[in-house]
Amino acid sequence: MFGAGGGTSSYQEIEETDLIVLWGSNARETHPIFFHHVLKGVHNGARLYTVDPRRTTSAQWADLWLGIDVGTDIALSNTIAREIIHAGLADMDFIERATTGFAEYAESVEEWTLERGARETGVPADAIRELAHAYGRADRAEICWTLGITEHHNAVDNVFCLINLALLTGHVGKYGSGVNPLRGQNNVQGGGDMGAIPNKLPGFQDIERDDAARARFEEAWGATIQPRYGWHLTQMFEAMERGDLTALYVVGENPADSEADTQHALELLTGLDHLVVQDILMTRTAELADVVFPASASWCESEGTVTNSERRVQRVRKALDPPGEARDDIQIMCQLARRLGRPEFAYASSEEAWDELRSLSPMHRGMSYRRLEELGGIQWPCESEDDPGALFLHGRLWEEPVRGPRAPFMVVEHDLPVDELDDDFPIRLTTGRRLDSYNTGVQSGGYASPLRRPETLDLSPEDCERLGVVEGERVQISSRRGSVVAPVHIDPNLRPGLAFMTLHFPDQVATNVLTIDATDPKSGTAEFKAAAIRVEKLRLPASELAPGHETIPAA
């Protein structure tokens, strides 16, 4: 936030804070390692609040769960903000010193009375008030979020609405207080750090606006970098649709399974002139490719670094030789570059590539391999070899006067999900992950798990009764984009009108046939979290209902 894309706090602070808000995150299942730090915090006395349409296993740990309607996060945040302001709990000193845009923000939330907030979000007013006061009064407080916030058509606004709350109460830039997007893989953070995003060079240096940085890279690389943002994933698909993008090099992604509105995505991928896929496994996308580069598994067959959710860069060491013809990602890319006529792509080691990065990214400059090893990883920014790294970000906001730019409040408007509920599609489907599986199953499907069960449409007992369906009965699920058939699972932790599916088993149930590809214009994330569906009983003979023996083939 405020420039660099990373959580502001350290795990240690999560353990020593007073209040944790998990907003749009079922971290118990989807970020189990991070949740251990949450549990330590809880054990140390921290109060835990969860905001989630579902009463998840994380919510069951919480002191208070707020079961909002899907996609009403901004309404809830604005209501909380108004309550904090009216209760005199806003940190006016901090706001005046370190932020901009408060007056406009305060005016924008003024209409969000508790009553209106309750009406829009479905959460009782006293629960909203309780969270507002607890957050406003806490000495230390952390907000953590994941895809419940970002897999929406207004993802960036959703993030802004949470950051607003932190600015309002001064819960950022000091020990034990911060705002933290949780990363879903060991190196999601590192991908962004290394510039694998369309608008930044490594180290979050802006391609368009930071001329000096661009010049440094151009000099080092002996090449011209166009001062123009690239496309993010959704824009790439749009470009494919327009015919502007005809060749695609996919590294470690499986868009054929993971994109919303699968049918459409497959059509576009198969319509490309040339598709190259680099992956550790033969994914559905790889099956479509003209060329497949088998890659080594980065956690055990490669040398390098990863960066976790607390911005800690850590060394990864090679333990095994990759099987068959698989090669290290760096080798594959360097060889490709050399064939394309750039012989200087020749690093003797991963450390050499890393040292080049250090020479170009100020926030990594102090992180030599030696220091990474000695210190057990270093949290960026770390600008020199005597810099211990940063436990938390934005401490500057508490300096008098503030060093650097002040943090802006962003006025954000409540905007319901694109896929509206109506009589034809009356049930809100939200998607997510389970503890035992990961995304489309590329990395987790090969392992057996005692917890794993097949894909199901999870429904409340009330909806099942209304539909006259029993546990395990196969039903037809339709959205405005398509239909799938899946067995029903009765989940007493769902309320009526809310359904849940995962994306883990695309071979069994192509959940993304149902989801909508409405995307956030700024981040390019699709609204996986909100589809409108209809569930219909299949007219099948009794013998074919509730088979009950469907299992996932264990590898």
Next chain:
Amino acid sequence: MDLRIHGAEATEEERAAVDGMLGPPLTGWVGGARAEEGERTSHGGHDAREQRHLLLPTLHAVQERIGWISPGALNYVCLRLTIPPAEAYGVASFYALFALEPRAPTVVHVCNDIGCTCRGAGELMRELEKRVGPPGEHPDNGRAIWLESPCLGLCERAPAVMVAHSGEDAYEHVIAPAGADAVLEALGGAAAPPAPPPDLPQPDQSGLRLLRRLGQVDPGSLSSYRAHGGYEALRRAIEMGPQAVVAEVTESGLQGRGGAAFPTGRKWDAVARHPVRPHYLVCNADESEPGTFKDRIVMEYDPFALIEAMTIAGFATGSELGYLYLRGEYPLAHRRLGDAIEQARVHGFLGEDVMGHGIRFDIELRKGAGAYICGEETALFNSIEGYRGEPRNKPPFPVDQGLFRQPTVVNNVESLLNVLDIVDEGGAAYAQIGTEQSTGTRLFCMSGCVERPGLIEAPFGIRLGELLEMAGGVADGRPLKAILLGGAAGVFVGPDALDLELSFEATRAVGATLGSGVVMVFDDTVDLVPVLLRIAGFFRDESCGQCVPCRVGTVRQQEALLRLAANRPRGSVADELALLGEITEAMRDASICGLGQTAANAIDSALRVFSPFPAAEVS
């Protein structure tokens, strides 16, 4: 605490039993009726987890009403208390009195422990097997069974049985002494026999202090207790103020009567001064040491005395809540203490404003469920808190971090009873009684082959032989073979020990112990080998399994004894004895708590004093 609750659901009756203890569920998320539109909030977290201490009482409620704890009932309990089912199962299965499989509604627990076998338990069980069938069989269309049980704490009236009937008309009572006819009637649902008067065998009862009201006072009447001088001590304590009470208790030299003999005044002082609040008082009434029944008799016949003593302790140490943890096999004491607490509340001797002096103190009566280890103070805390009754490492000691990790004073029943007289007459006067290092009187549980079994109170310093005389000597005038001093965790002594002075210091000097005041007598007809096997079996059963030396050691000890008893030693008898010696040493040195540290005491002493397996008998 992930609640992975699936499968079995509670029946209406099971839910009623749980709701009876916890109140109706507040939301659909925790088992209540679901709102039509769905509920959008739920409270839980710290508040919910603070209910954990209700787990044991709730399991009792289910056991009492249903007769066993089904997976469905357990799931519902877990949902209500936000406890993972695996953990709750771990707790439920920890206790012997809980059934986790369907069981007949009427169960007669027949004591087969050493005290009762001296007095006919073996014959009783053989008779039952003949007329009813083996233990656990359902003779009467599955409505009633009998089971073997470790010591029920009724050794003065051996052989003893406890009857537990579950259902809407649940009841528990004991029959002692019990004949086969009486057990058969109990299996058929016969009512409880009237409670007999307390067995106080000593001929001269003029010097009784702790026992002076027993048999005189009506245990069901606060008025009667007050007519016998009750609540004078509390009044006196309030006049003196808490610091003076602690000072008097310290000056009295009172030492804990539970077995460890720690100075009570030092405990009280440490808790009273502790800056961390709240403080808790815990009365350890989990009297489970085989051969011990002293606390039970006093609680049954003078329950208000313990209530008053606890109130004084709470007042002196700044504790506003006292937990009275009673062993599960004491139904009469449970009823009488429950009644006494209720009467004391009604009359303002407990509650927000004790005796109108603005003192806040109340007592929660908690019932154990058949686990000897819960007599260990830190295991007892875990049991109250709703965890498996496994001991904790010390330090931290209870005075710093005891119940709920708060400063806690934990005292045995008998220790607390002494406080009444100390407050009345002053610590200095109290210290005149007994010996220099063991002040006051001691309760001795006379059982086994003794003419008049029962409870004797005598000043410290009395000789073992004198004590035996007060109980009428060995039964039928037979020669004395051995005396077990201090219980199953104590030691055996021979006839040459009758001169032994019974004080902490004198017993310690000869490597003996007073333990819980057990004096169990064996005459020349008793074969000690089965007695030792029973003790070894007891410790094997009761080891909580948490630490290796005890978990493995108690098993190995029993196995070695079984081989010796069968005259099939591995190697020579000397080899086996050497092995037992090593096991003894390992358990003493390395066990976490007193159970493992003392589990070899009685056997070790018997091997040394009586040589029941002469090495010459090598096969």
